[in-house]
Amino acid sequence: MTKATVATCSLAGCFGCHMSLLDIDEKLLDLLQLVEFDRSPINDIKHISRPVDVGLVEGGVCNAENVHVLQEFRRMCKVLVAVGECANTGGVPSMRNGVSLKRCLEQSFIRGLGIEGAQIPDDPELPLLLNRVRPLHHIVKVDYFLPGCPPSADAFWRFLTELLAGRDPALPRELIRFD
Amino acid sequence: MPTFYLDDSEIPFTDGETILEAAMSAGRYIPHLCWRPELEPHSSCRLCTVTINGRPFSSCTQPALKGQKVECDTPALLAMRRAVIQMLFVEGNHHCPCCEKSGACKLQATAYLLGMQDSHFHHRFPVRMRDLSHEGVSLDRDRCIRCEICVRASRALDGKNVFAIHGRGIESNLAVNSPSGLLKGSAISPDDAAVRLCPTGALIAKGRGFESPIGLRAYDREPLSSIELREYQARRAVHD
Structure with a gap:
């Protein structure tokens, strides 16, 4: 049987969703019978090498690089999944949306406690921040949403096995959690 | 029947x-x-x-x-x-x-x-104004769904008249009945039905968060x- 290919990434997220995916424990071995990982922080492959079946994207979109990566995922993934609260709603990072970017940067790099040589980082290699942190579906079409902060290991397992079996991966009520 | x-x-x-x-x-x-x-x-x-x-x-x-x-x-x-x-x-x-x-x-x-x-x-x-002025109750208007349970409960169950909705449509918002418009100085108390019955996290009795x-x-x-x-x-x- 040909294995399905999966790519994963974390944008403006905390990698908690990836931790939760690893939390399926010994079922990881079963999962590896079904899928082969392309780009993912788990194997440290930096770019998607070929079109893949499923893209799991954790985190919201907070800077220009996030937009670039998300668009690459959309282009290369047959099925794109927004994983976790940040990808679904902007999550905790989007709590900065009520504050101007200038004030955020000044608070973090100029006025914050214990700062020496205060300056706002402006190295051209740093991706530019967006004025607001946005969920994935503001930027690209998203096929499925896996809620939770993070989605539980059971939610991951249920979602992936249903999806890979070609069934509707809608979660039962007890696995839908926003926290 | x-x-x-x-x-x-x-x-x-x-x-x-x-x-x-x-x-x-x-x-x-x-x-x-x-x-x-x-x-x-x-x-x-x-x-x-x-x-x-x-x-x-x-x-x-x-x-x-x-x-x-x-x-x-x-x-x-x-x-x-x-x-x-x-x-x-x-x-x-x-x-x-x-x-x-x-x-x-x-x-x-x-x-x-x-x-x-x-x-x-x-x-x-x-971005709506949060009200953390009261020592026992906080109000986060960004979590309010304008169901008016607090408005009705304050009047009918608490015997007070702390809340009202002002503005129209997308601009409608929860107003507090006090000289400053803040919870501090209003008749609200953390044990009020208005706080207890809020179906979201808009009105919260302080000091009890994450108790469970x-x-x-x-x-x-x-x-x-x-x-x-x-x-x-x-x-x-x-x-x-």
Whole structure:
């Protein structure tokens, strides 16, 4: 049987969703019978090498690089999944949306406690921040949403096995959690 | 006892009962956020919408009538309810992972009941004034869904008159009755029904956040629907 290919990434997220995916424990071995990982922080492959079946994207979109990566995922993934609260709603990072970017940067790099040589980082290699942190579906079409902060290991397992079996991966009520 | 039909079930009712009340008595849960059994119905959240002869009615205000055929759990109504709750989520800032009300929040629990897995619409990320001035109660207007439960509860149950809605449409907002417009200086108290009955994290009694660990919060172990049905039926038993 040909294995399905999966790519994963974390944008403006905390990698908690990836931790939760690893939390399926010994079922990881079963999962590896079904899928082969392309780009993912788990194997440290930096770019998607070929079109893949499923893209799991954790985190919201907070800077220009996030937009670039998300668009690459959309282009290369047959099925794109927004994983976790940040990808679904902007999550905790989007709590900065009520504050101007200038004030955020000044608070973090100029006025914050214990700062020496205060300056706002402006190295051209740093991706530019967006004025607001946005969920994935503001930027690209998203096929499925896996809620939770993070989605539980059971939610991951249920979602992936249903999806890979070609069934509707809608979660039962007890696995839908926003926290 | 006269009866009406809710989808395929025959529901008995007493004269003057609404469709929602009769359904709850019979153990049929119709999702709702602005309705409370101890308050006058408000009919603003529209989650309890049912159709009668193809026409939508809010079941919290529509009296039950003998022989009436009421449609409640049709695919179209379920999709409508999910869209309504998605709109409530994107209209405010509902950051469940860091909200003290999470796990005991009716808005969140109703979203779970309705199988909401995504927000569908674009988030507004509004910026409204928070009020942390009071020593015992906080008000986060970005979590308010304008159900007016606090407005009604403050007047009818607390014997106060702390809240009102001002403004119109998307600009409507919760106003506080005090000389400064802040909770500090109003008659509010953390034990008020207005605070206790808030279905979201908009009004919160301070100092109690995260008291219950995840897994032991109000709606962690049992869905909102079965808890509310049990409470409503116990209440009916006392009143009858």
